[in-house]
Amino acid sequence: MVAELTVALDGMGGDFGPETVISGADIASVRHPDVRFLIFGDRAIVEPILLKHPRVAAASTFEHTDVSISMDDKPSQALRRGRRTSSMWKAIDAVKQGRAGVAVSAGNTGALMAMAKVILKTMPNVERPAIAALWPTLRGESVVLDVGATIGPHAFQLVQFAVMGEAYARVIFNIEKPTVGLLNIGQEEVKGTESVKLAAQMLRESSLPIIFHGFVEGDDLGKGTVDVVVTDGFTGNIALKTAEGTARQVGEYLSQAISRSFFAKIGYVFAQGAFKTLRAKMDPRASNGGVFLGLDGLVVKSHGGTDGIGYAAAIDVAIDVASANLLGKIRTDLDLLTGFRERFMAPGAEAGRKAADVTEPPEVALS
Amino acid sequence: MVAELTVALDGMGGDFGPETVISGADIASVRHPDVRFLIFGDRAIVEPILLKHPRVAAASTFEHTDVSISMDDKPSQALRRGRRTSSMWKAIDAVKQGRAGVAVSAGNTGALMAMAKVILKTMPNVERPAIAALWPTLRGESVVLDVGATIGPHAFQLVQFAVMGEAYARVIFNIEKPTVGLLNIGQEEVKGTESVKLAAQMLRESSLPIIFHGFVEGDDLGKGTVDVVVTDGFTGNIALKTAEGTARQVGEYLSQAISRSFFAKIGYVFAQGAFKTLRAKMDPRASNGGVFLGLDGLVVKSHGGTDGIGYAAAIDVAIDVASANLLGKIRTDLDLLTGFRERFMAPGAEAGRKAADVTEPPEVALS
Numbered sequence: 085m086v087a088e089l090t091v092a093l094d095g096m097g098g099d100f101g102p103e104t105v106i107s108g109a110d111i112a113s114v115r116h117p118d119v120r121f122l123i124f125g126d127r128a129i130v131e132p133i134l135l136k137h138p139r140v141a142a143a144s145t146f147e148h149t150d151v152s153i154s155m156d157d158k159p160s161q162a163l164r165r166g167r168r169t170s171s172m173w174k175a176i177d178a179v180k181q182g183r184a185g186v187a188v189s190a191g192n193t194g195a196l197m198a199m200a201k202v203i204l205k206t207m208p209n210v211e212r213p214a215i216a217a218l219w220p221t222l223r224g225e226s227v228v229l230d231v232g233a234t235i236g237p238h239a240f241q242l243v244q245f246a247v248m249g250e251a252y253a254r255v256i257f258n259i260e261k262p263t264v265g266l267l268n269i270g271q272e273e274v275k276g277t278e279s280v281k282l283a284a285q286m287l288r289e290s291s292l293p294i295i296f297h298g299f300v301e302g303d304d305l306g307k308g309t310v311d312v313v314v315t316d317g318f319t320g321n322i323a324l325k326t327a328e329g330t331a332r333q334v335g336e337y338l339s340q341a342i343s344r345s346f347f348a349k350i351g352y353v354f355a356q357g358a359f360k361t362l363r364a365k366m367d368p369r370a371s372n373g374g375v376f377l378g379l380d381g382l383v384v385k386s387h388g389g390t391d392g393i394g395y396a397a398a399i400d401v402a403i404d405v406a407s408a409n410l411l412g413k414i415r416t417d418l419d420l421l422t423g424f425r426e427r428f429m430a431p432g433a434e435a436g437r438k439a440a441d442v443t444e445p446p447e448v449a450l451s
Numbered sequence: 452m453v454a455e456l457t458v459a460l461d462g463m464g465g466d467f468g469p470e471t472v473i474s475g476a477d478i479a480s481v482r483h484p485d486v487r488f489l490i491f492g493d494r495a496i497v498e499p500i501l502l503k504h505p506r507v508a509a510a511s512t513f514e515h516t517d518v519s520i521s522m523d524d525k526p527s528q529a530l531r532r533g534r535r536t537s538s539m540w541k542a543i544d545a546v547k548q549g550r551a552g553v554a555v556s557a558g559n560t561g562a563l564m565a566m567a568k569v570i571l572k573t574m575p576n577v578e579r580p581a582i583a584a585l586w587p588t589l590r591g592e593s594v595v596l597d598v599g600a601t602i603g604p605h606a607f608q609l610v611q612f613a614v615m616g617e618a619y620a621r622v623i624f625n626i627e628k629p630t631v632g633l634l635n636i637g638q639e640e641v642k643g644t645e646s647v648k649l650a651a652q653m654l655r656e657s658s659l660p661i662i663f664h665g666f667v668e669g670d671d672l673g674k675g676t677v678d679v680v681v682t683d684g685f686t687g688n689i690a691l692k693t694a695e696g697t698a699r700q701v702g703e704y705l706s707q708a709i710s711r712s713f714f715a716k717i718g719y720v721f722a723q724g725a726f727k728t729l730r731a732k733m734d735p736r737a738s739n740g741g742v743f744l745g746l747d748g749l750v751v752k753s754h755g756g757t758d759g760i761g762y763a764a765a766i767d768v769a770i771d772v773a774s775a776n777l778l779g780k781i782r783t784d785l786d787l788l789t790g791f792r793e794r795f796m797a798p799g800a801e802a803g804r805k806a807a808d809v810t811e812p813p814e815v816a817l818s
Binding site for chain 1: 670
């Protein structure tokens, strides 16, 4: 699709800055020798690191930027300080200008999303963006969105997330017909917020070419019950961090239990291979890379605290979505939503807004 | 406080019915020889089981009921079919009548909450009930509420949850000053839903005798950053099930990794003790028992799929909260909320409702 793909990199983003970015690009460039990088950052810091990574240097164009967005900058500060001048802004702007097919940043999520919205704008038929994460499951991986961009989307926005997430799953998992579920607190139709219930009705009764599985619950995330789990950014973000925390907690229990006994330590030596497998399975670096969906251009967010291996995984995601023309696929799918809102929502602005209200569940309201 | 405590048991609730209930009561009665049980259920089914558990039989009064609420009954069905006649209804009603200090049921949550609301009503100064769960953490255990009773509480209702959850933590953990956090998608004041932000402001600026830690995130649940985590029932339910699912997922990874290699199996034999410790740490039965808070009477929900050991843990929770006079403590604390709403919310009904609306986070709204 893309003859020669260029990936724009925010060289200064992340907890560890250019070290992580360049070593990630190094790892990725072995897997993708044809990809070019367009790196933005502070010359005095980035160039010495590039010298140590000749493979990246050869595959890259470097451009100096004066301003770096810090991990603590509020989105408003970032926009004030970093507009047109920061490495983050310029990486996204390179996508807007067509100089790059996709941008990657490990910078702070709020700032990155705010800038991406300003520069790229939302696509036609999309009201709010979503961040789609890859979630390791017992069956492999699922796409979960939104994990933090949009708090309190209404029903039709959840349907838009479903359409975009399904397209992303097709591309990233290379499957034709991903299954889609809506995250809820029960399987029954009467459960959940008004927006979730209405979104389910829309997905069920629509003729969208989506395999809608219905509601899924929190424990379905780890099981991998569906390929795509749709939720609001508040719930998705908390679920994601809860899962990360629980995995670390269990890992901690395990190492405590083993270090407490002599025989367990011997057992550990024998089972080293198995523990290595386990660690690999649980390695959050493997599923690094959150894709911003709904914007008119591709941006991938790397975890800020990751290392080169994790950053390379985010670059892989970026390359996958850009070379598979994810934007084009989403645009085509979203066309199917024309007239959709009118079909399902009562006339007037009220209908669209009403769905965002959260209400008491029917069973409790009974009494 | 309570000279002789009677615990009312819904003998027919749960996936496995009276077998689990009676064997749970048997285990609990060893730990609490002074506690009496008031058991409701179908005589033809329960009596033969009681014969096999003479210790429970001796500590119990049994009353026949014709109707059992099934795990699939919708709350409305349950109320129609089971009003005044079912084992679930009668167990709760025994609390209302003062015949028991607390009721335990493993029946379906929606039905149990609907009946409990009808029979017991909400307390003064409480608008909506919450279900408080015990959450295993790296530091021990935390209280998390609400995990499913109230979808979309407004800010003042979240403050009520904080007050009730703090009182519960004092009782169940036997600590004087539990710390309280609000579950959110970031630590910063600008993040989250309107109701979460306003609730934080209320807790921060009020003179409530609560140690308010501020916002906590999903990964703070497993860390045990605070003793009490306050959230809405939608998010709390999904977080709880996500954590359960993730723990199972990691356990599954571990057993797959070990069963795949000969040396790992040998290692497993040596490390058996450690794996036993790990299993005990991760045993969901140990933290079984969700307390309904905000009603004028105590009801404890046991997990429907648990066994006798898990059911006994729910009875333990019930005994703890009843004998520590949790209701009285909550009533006293809630008195401090008189005039609270007026202080923090703009006049008119609108203010109370507005807080329940979920809105876009400020950083995204910027652009």
